[in-house]
Amino acid sequence: MLIxxxxxxxxxxxxxxxxxxxxxxxxxxxxxxxxxxLDIRPDLVLVTGDLVDEGLPDEYAMVRHILAALTIPYxxxxxxxxxxxxxxxxFSDHRYLPLRGPLxxxxxxHPVRIIGLDSTVPGEHHGHLDQAGLDWLADTLAQxxxxxxxxxxxxxxxxSGIPYMDDYRYFDESALRGVVARFGNIEAVLCGHVHRPMxxxxxxxxxxxxxxxxxxxDLTFAATATPSSHDGPRGYLLHRxxxxxxxxxxxxxxxxxxxxxPFA
Ligand SMILES: [Fe+2]
Numbered sequence: 634m635l636i637x638x639x640x641x642x643x644x645x646x647x648x649x650x651x652x653x654x655x656x657x658x659x660x661x662x663x664x665x666x667x668x669x670x671l672d673i674r675p676d677l678v679l680v681t682g683d684l685v686d687e688g689l690p691d692e693y694a695m696v697r698h699i700l701a702a703l704t705i706p707y708x709x710x711x712x713x714x715x716x717x718x719x720x721x722x723x724f725s726d727h728r729y730l731p732l733r734g735p736l737x738x739x740x741x742x743h744p745v746r747i748i749g750l751d752s753t754v755p756g757e758h759h760g761h762l763d764q765a766g767l768d769w770l771a772d773t774l775a776q777x778x779x780x781x782x783x784x785x786x787x788x789x790x791x792x793s794g795i796p797y798m799d800d801y802r803y804f805d806e807s808a809l810r811g812v813v814a815r816f817g818n819i820e821a822v823l824c825g826h827v828h829r830p831m832x833x834x835x836x837x838x839x840x841x842x843x844x845x846x847x848x849x850x851d852l853t854f855a856a857t858a859t860p861s862s863h864d865g866p867r868g869y870l871l872h873r874x875x876x877x878x879x880x881x882x883x884x885x886x887x888x889x890x891x892x893x894x895p896f897a
Contacts, residue, residue, distance in 0.1 A: 634744045635675040636783070637668045637705075638870040640825030641683040641845035643714060644699065646691035655864050657686070657847035661699050663887055664846040664869050669704065675871070677743060678705050681825035681843060682712025682753075682787030684720065693723035710749045711736055712787040712825060713758040713801070717751075735766055739773050745820065745874050746777055750786035758801035760788025760826070762809055771812045774819075781874065782819050789824035789842045791833050795853060797860045798827055810836040820880035821872065828862065830870070830884045841882050844868035 642661035643651050651657035668675060680700075685692035700707065708729065711720055717736065724730055729738045729749075736751040750770065752760035762770070774782065790806035792799050803809070813819055813836035821839045828845040829852070846869060848862040867887040874880045 634677070634874045635671075635673055636677050636679060636745070636872040636874070637671075637675040638679045638681060638785075638823055638843050638872060639664050639668075639846055640681040640843035640869070641712065641828055641847060642680070642696065642699075643683050643686040643845070643847045644692050644696040645686055646689065647695055651686055651847055655848055658695060658699060660846040660867050660887075661696070662702065664867065665699065665702050667885065667887055668869070669702070671871075675705055677747070678703055678707035679747070679785055679823065680707055680709045681785055681823060682710050683714040683825060683845075684709060684712070685716075686714050688714065688716025688719055690719050690723070693719050697723055708740060708747060708749060710785055710787055711751055711753050713753055713760070715753065717753070717755075737766060737769050737773075741777070741780075744781065744876070745880075746780050746782040748773055748782060748784045750784065752786040752788040752803060760786070760790075760801075760803040761805060762786075764808075767808055767812055770809075771815070774812070774816045777818075778816055779818055781879070782816075783821055783823060783872070783880070784813065784819055785823040787824060788826045789831070789833075789840060790822075791831070791835065791840060793827050793829075793831065795827070795829075795850060796856050796858055798850060813838060820874065821882065823870070823872070830868070832882075839880075839882075841870060843870045844884065844886075846887075 788803035
């Protein structure tokens with residue numbers, strides 16, 4: 634099973650640039666074009682939050698328009714820039730999304746079970762799951778404790794080391810870690826939010842974050858660092874699962890580069 638993970642497209646209304654400078658709509662369209670041009674077609678696409686930048690209905694109309702080019706089934710979860718009401722309305726035909734409450738769900742149609750978690754907190758940019766969300770996750774995982782499973786949520790439950798990103802990280806990760814660590818069948822926990830690829834051993838599994846299809850957060854560790862990002866390299870993750878061998882995750886960078894050259 635091949636799973637493409639696109640994250641943080643931050644789509645804007647038609648003709649509007651992200652942060653006034655970056656064509657994030659083009660970035661998502663380019664990523665979709667790249668996915669469709671792979672020499673093996675993915676079975677599923679995951680979009681791990683911040684589908685749009687300001688939660689506006691016009692932005693959701695645009696993200697649906699761009700995603701319509703995907704001829705592969707896709708699942709979405711919300712990020713801190715999404716508006717849950719507008720997202721639900723825009724994706725009302727996505728039957729896996731619950732009609733009310735947090736947008737947690739489980740899709741069991743594939744060799745790998747996909748669990749989507751809603752880590753957003755209304756009116757805030759940090760992430761968190763309340764006790765009801767943790768209980769839902771524990772119950773859902775307990776229903777199929779042997780089937781390979783991927784859990785996705787927008788906010789990675791880690792400290793990135795980039796100070797201004799950590800100000801609105803996932804808060805109180807220990808309770809979530811405690812639930813995930815109880816299960817041995819979780820191939821990976823897939824996240825967005827940090828607009829950079831990161832990998833961490835976490836809760837007896839692997840935690841991966843995806844680059845954004847829009848801007849990338851700069852790699853700065855100093856406490857005095859000011860928030861900054863660059864228009865590239867844009868990218869996405871490609872997760873290849875094979876029976877008996879598990880999940881392997883590739884980082885795909887978008888762009889054109891010199892080559893191909895012989896390699897031997
Ligand atoms: Fe984002």
